[in-house]
Amino acid sequence: MAEIILEHVTKRFPDGALAVDDFNLDIADGEFVILVGPSGCGKSTTLNMIAGLEDISSGELRIGGKVVNNMTPKDRDIAMVFQSYALYPHMTVRDNMGFALKLAKTPQNVINEKVEEAARILDLTQHLDRKPANLSGGQRQRVAMGRAIVRDPAAFLMDEPLSNLDAKLRVQTRTEVSRLQRRLGTTMVYVTHDQTEAMTLGDRVAVMRTGLLQQVASPQELYERPANLFVAGFIGSPSMNFMSGALEDGKLRTALGDIPITGRLQQTLSGADVGRDVIVGIRPESFEDEALVASENRQHGITFPATIDVIESLGSEKFVYFSKEIGAVETAELAELARDSGRADTGSSAETVVARLDPATQISEGQNATLWVDVRSVHVFDPATGRNLTLEQSSGPASTTAGGAAGAGTAASPATDTATATDPAAPGGPDSAAGTGTDTAAGTGGESAS
Amino acid sequence: MAATTQQKVGWSVANIVVIVLVLIPVVWIVSLSFKTTGSITDPTYFPVHWTWSNYSGILTTSTFLRPLLNSIGIGLIATAIAVLLASMAAYAVARLQFPGKALLIGVSLLIAMFPAIALATPLFNIERVLGLFNTWPGLIIPYIATGLPLGIYTLSAFFREIPWELEKAAKVDGATPFQAFVRVIAPLAAPGMVTTAILVFLFCWNEFLLAITLTATTASRTAPAALSFFTGSSQFAVPTGSISAAAVVITIPIIIFVLFFQRRIVAGLTSGAVKG
Numbered sequence: 001m002a003e004i005i006l007e008h009v010t011k012r013f014p015d016g017a018l019a020v021d022d023f024n025l026d027i028a029d030g031e032f033v034i035l036v037g038p039s040g041c042g043k044s045t046t047l048n049m050i051a052g053l054e055d056i057s058s059g060e061l062r063i064g065g066k067v068v069n070n071m072t073p074k075d076r077d078i079a080m081v082f083q084s085y086a087l088y089p090h091m092t093v094r095d096n097m098g099f100a101l102k103l104a105k106t107p108q109n110v111i112n113e114k115v116e117e118a119a120r121i122l123d124l125t126q127h128l129d130r131k132p133a134n135l136s137g138g139q140r141q142r143v144a145m146g147r148a149i150v151r152d153p154a155a156f157l158m159d160e161p162l163s164n165l166d167a168k169l170r171v172q173t174r175t176e177v178s179r180l181q182r183r184l185g186t187t188m189v190y191v192t193h194d195q196t197e198a199m200t201l202g203d204r205v206a207v208m209r210t211g212l213l214q215q216v217a218s219p220q221e222l223y224e225r226p227a228n229l230f231v232a233g234f235i236g237s238p239s240m241n242f243m244s245g246a247l248e249d250g251k252l253r254t255a256l257g258d259i260p261i262t263g264r265l266q267q268t269l270s271g272a273d274v275g276r277d278v279i280v281g282i283r284p285e286s287f288e289d290e291a292l293v294a295s296e297n298r299q300h301g302i303t304f305p306a307t308i309d310v311i312e313s314l315g316s317e318k319f320v321y322f323s324k325e326i327g328a329v330e331t332a333e334l335a336e337l338a339r340d341s342g343r344a345d346t347g348s349s350a351e352t353v354v355a356r357l358d359p360a361t362q363i364s365e366g367q368n369a370t371l372w373v374d375v376r377s378v379h380v381f382d383p384a385t386g387r388n389l390t391l392e393q394s395s396g397p398a399s400t401t402a403g404g405a406a407g408a409g410t411a412a413s414p415a416t417d418t419a420t421a422t423d424p425a426a427p428g429g430p431d432s433a434a435g436t437g438t439d440t441a442a443g444t445g446g447e448s449a450s
Numbered sequence: 451m452a453a454t455t456q457q458k459v460g461w462s463v464a465n466i467v468v469i470v471l472v473l474i475p476v477v478w479i480v481s482l483s484f485k486t487t488g489s490i491t492d493p494t495y496f497p498v499h500w501t502w503s504n505y506s507g508i509l510t511t512s513t514f515l516r517p518l519l520n521s522i523g524i525g526l527i528a529t530a531i532a533v534l535l536a537s538m539a540a541y542a543v544a545r546l547q548f549p550g551k552a553l554l555i556g557v558s559l560l561i562a563m564f565p566a567i568a569l570a571t572p573l574f575n576i577e578r579v580l581g582l583f584n585t586w587p588g589l590i591i592p593y594i595a596t597g598l599p600l601g602i603y604t605l606s607a608f609f610r611e612i613p614w615e616l617e618k619a620a621k622v623d624g625a626t627p628f629q630a631f632v633r634v635i636a637p638l639a640a641p642g643m644v645t646t647a648i649l650v651f652l653f654c655w656n657e658f659l660l661a662i663t664l665t666a667t668t669a670s671r672t673a674p675a676a677l678s679f680f681t682g683s684s685q686f687a688v689p690t691g692s693i694s695a696a697a698v699v700i701t702i703p704i705i706i707f708v709l710f711f712q713r714r715i716v717a718g719l720t721s722g723a724v725k726g
Contacts, residue, residue, distance in 0.1 A: 053618050073621045080622040086615035090637045099633075100623035147623070157622075 002064030002077075002154035002187060003029045004050060009059035011045050011211075019045040021211040023059070027189060032181050034202035035191045037234070038340035042211040043191045044159055050189060051080050051157050064154055079148035083160040085140050087132040087147075093119075094128040097146045111150075118146040121180070138169050145180070155187040162197065174200060193340070195235050199223070207231050209336070229386035230333040232281050232379055238319065239337070241353045242329045245280035245380070252380065254280050255324050256304040259375045268390045278389065279329050281379040284319070287355030289363055290370040301374045308367050309352070313359065320355045320363060322371075333386055476701075483694035490690050504695035508680075514696055516668040517676035521700070524586055524672060525654040528593035532650045533643055535594070536601025541631060543602060544609035545617075555602075562599035570663040577664055584666040592660055597650035604649065608642025609635065644711050655704060673700045 004027040011020040020042040027033045035043040048054040050061065052073035061069055068076050079100070087096050095102075097118060098111045106114075119125045122142040132140055141161060148156055161177070162170045178201055181188050192198055198205045199219040207214040207222065207230070215227040219235075226232035232240050245254040252259040259265070259280075290303050306322040313319075355371060363369045380389045453461075482490065483504050485497040492498060508514040542548065543555060573592060574583070582588035612635060620630035636643070661675040668676065677696050680689040 051618075051622055053621065072626075074624045074626065078622065080619070082615045082619060084613060084615050086613065086619035088616060088619075088634055099620075103624045103629060147619075151623075 003027055003031075003062075004155055004187060004189065005060075005062040006046075006050075007060045007062075009046070009049060009061055010057050011042070011049060011054060012057040019211050020049070023211075023213055025206060025213065025216060027187060030185045030187055032178075032188045032190065032201060032203045034198040034205045035189065035208060036193065036195060036198035036205055037208035037214075038336060039193055040210075041208040043193075043208050046208070047080075047157050047159055047189060047191045050155075051078055052076050077154040078157055079151050079153040079155075080157040080159065081144045081148050081161045083163055085132075085144040085161075085164070087140055087143055089132055092129050092131055093124060093135070093143050093146075096132065096143055097150050100147065100151045114150045114152075115146075118149045121149065121183075122146050137165055138173065141165060141173060145177075149180075149184070153186065155189065156181070158188065158190040160192055161190075163192070163194070170197075177201065196237060199235065205235075207234060209234075209333070225391055226379065226388055227391065228333070228388055229279060229281070229331060229381045230337070232381070232388065233334055233337040234340075236283060238284050238354045238356070239341070240281045240283050240379070242334060242381075243280050243282075243324075243353075244329055245278045246276050247278055248276060252278070252280065252378075256282075256373060257302045259302060259378060265375070265378070265380070265390060277383055279331070279381040279383050281381060282353075282373060283377060284354045284356035286374045286377045287320075287357060288372045288374070289357050289361035290372040292358050292361060293372045297374075298372070300376050301372045303370050303372045306353075306369055306371050308363055308365055308369055311363065311365050316359060318357045318359050318361055318363075320357050320361075320371075321352050322355070322369075323351055324353055325351070329383075331383065331386065479694045479697050482690060483698050485691060487687065487691055490688075504691040505699070508692050508696050508699070513668060513679065514673070514676055514699075517671045517673045518700070520586070520668075520670055521655060521673040522703075524589050524593065524670075525651050527586070528590045528597060528654050529647050529651040531590070532594045532597035532601050533605075533647050536598050536646060537605050537636065537639065537643060539598070540602045540605030541609050541635065544606040545614070558599040558602050561595060566596075566659050570659055573660065574663050583664060584670050586670055588664050589661060589670060589672065592664070593650075593654045593657065596657075597653060600649055600653070601646045604646045605639065605642050608639045608645075612638050648707060648711055651707070652704060655700070 004025075006023050006025045006027075009020060009023040010018070012018050023042075023046060025033070035046055037043050045054055049056050050063075052068070052071060056069050060067055063076055063078070088099065091099065094115055097115045101111045101114065115128070116125070119128055122145060124139065124142055124146060127135060127139060127143075132143065135143065141164070144161065158177075162173055165173055174197060177190075190201060192201075199222075202219060204216055205219055205222055206216040209230050215222060215231045217225070222231060222235045226235060229242070233242065243255055245252050247253075247261075250261050252261055252265065288301075293301070306324060308320055308322050310321040311318055312321075357363070378390070381387065382389055478495065481496050484500050484502075485492070486499050486501045486503065489497065489499055539554070539558075543551065569592070577583040577588045582591070616634055616638070617630050620634045621627075625633065656674060657672070658674045661672040662678065665671040665675060671679075673696065677693050680692050680696070
């Protein structure tokens with residue numbers, strides 16, 4: 001049990017590539033922190049540095065109050081679960097799980113006891129004398145977890161431990177991991193590229209991009225108050241819709257219509273020294289079929305016509321896709337997100353907007369429908385820096401529509417009760433905003449007005 | 451893709467031709483070893499009068515038994531040391547980045563390519579001065595040197611196949627680099643080590659040039675070298691029968707060796723290490 005503190009941790013590879021840049025994060029004792037980001041963002045490198053498998057170029061890493069920069073993994077008292085599980089193929093499950101204890105010269109009877117207890121927790125008792133090659137993927141994954149548990153380490157490090165499981169098993173195991181962490185109460189750092197996994201598992205989620213920490217916050221906070229364009233686009237599924245907009249005459253002009261700058265938008269946007277052109281971000285959950293909006297909520301939004309392309313009905317909700325001359329937004333962040341999600345490969349147009357509607361909606365494909373959008377949950381981003389301009393005094397969008405409420409609820413169900421009062425995002429926030437500014441400067445040229 | 455009958459027949463014929471070609475000299479030697487001294491020059495491929503006398507002859511004299519023992523001893527010791535050193539070197543070549551790595555690989559390749567005949571005379575002089583001439587170490591040392599490049603090459607290929615994450619896992623589990631090597635990597639590289647051991651042992655077993663140059667008596671002479679010192683019953687008799695019998699005797703251990711380890715060489719041990 002220990003807290004893990006990363007202070008200005010930087011990793012520069014011998015070839016000069018900067019993998020992790022000035023990473024600051026305090027992980028409290030017993031906390032479950034997720035490092036998430038697209039591939040190549042430096043999250044695994046960060047984890048390897050905590051494990052001691054990669055040297056730290058500069059900065060300081062403390063585990064349990066001790067500076068461990070120059071300690072070997074052996075002396076750091078951490079256990080790690082690898083993406084490939086890295087089970088020792090020539091050893092039985094029992095030997096795999098007991099290997100660390102054996103190296104630590106623990107008496108054999110203690111080893112047996114601990115291994116059998118861990119096997120009981122993970123439901124592996126009947127497999128103890130088998131070799132990894134004879135186990136299924138899920139069993140191997142549990143053996144890898146067991147190998148970490150038996151050691152009773154100061155912290156668990158997990159490097160995409162579920163990515164090799166099939167979809168159904170992944171969801172099950174995800175719950176198991178969460179339950180296990182709560183039961184053991186051990187600090188856990190978990191790396192994943194899957195935002196759903198990040199949202200469902202973590203007490204806090206640290207979003208990374210190109211070696212820079214973008215934002216650290218609770219899943220709910222990330223969803224409601226993304227610090228910048230990248231976080232906004234990365235968190236949430238389906239992801240946020242982005243479109244060009246302009247601030248003019250006290251109004252936010254968008255392809256969907258003019259959004260009056262009132263209430264929260266007024267508070268945050270009026271003071272901001274912004275150019276006329278902005279990027280507007282609207283979550284699919286913020287849309288609703290105009291016919292289904294309660295009359296008392298109608299005043300909080302605007303309506304607009306849309307020709308519906310495709311409807312995907314999931315029973316509990318309907319995803320509605322429509323095209324709009326929204327002025328596709330091109331920035332480095334969004335291009336990276338598109339690559340990461342595979343959208344760049346499928347050729348799906350950025351001009352498509354997705355809305356998540358109440359299943360009761362009668363809208364059909366090809367229909368000219370009238371949709372309503374809740375303007376209270378609209379995010380406005382600075383196209384140059386990617387910074388979220390609506391953030392400062394925002395208190396989070398009120399759950400006005402059924403879809404919106406359900407979305408917010410399910411996206412972050414088990415981990416919304418976390419203490420973020422100390423606002424851990426503070427150290428990472430300003431830094432990252434400045435960082436992305438330089439990154440995106442090149443990309444903003446492509447931003448076109450509608 | 452299913453092979454057509456024509457293809458099957460074609461390949462079968464080709465295989466049979468190759469096998470027959472390879473086996474003709476072997477069978478011939480075996481046949482000669484069973485012929486009586488008088489019938490050696492008979493124009494028959496198989497012996498007319500079978501005899502064990504060639505075998506009983508060589509297996510009762512110390513001029514063959516002692517060299518056989520030398521061959522086994524020298525071969526095993528040289529193989530063990532060469533594989534041990536080669537596995538460490540190969541591990542370094544496969545896993546570590548260090549200055550002079552390319553040079554190390556280059557030099558080991560150079561040793562493998564150096565013509566042995568050019569080394570025989572200098573080695574003879576050096577060993578005479580050092581007192582290694584006509585001793586077991588006198589042959590073991592050059593055999594290790596020649597076996598190492600082979601070992602490093604074969605083993606580094608095997609080490610590269612072993613997932614690096616296993617080693618990371620061992621490190622996180624609290625193993626020192628040496629423990630990780632001995633308890634995790636080396637057991638997994640066992641098939642590679644066996645392969646290498648067979649190759650090095652075969653080389654030591656069959657080596658003739660250095661064996662004849664660096665030995666003088668049966669104290670250290672190996673079996674292939676001893677064969678050349680066989681004499682007939684009189685000085686005018688050619689010891690063809692004895693040499694054939696000895697050749698058969700020294701081939702048998704090799705055949706057993708390869709048959710025994712063949713499966714192990716082919717079978718990979720790494721399945722189950724990572725997802726798959």
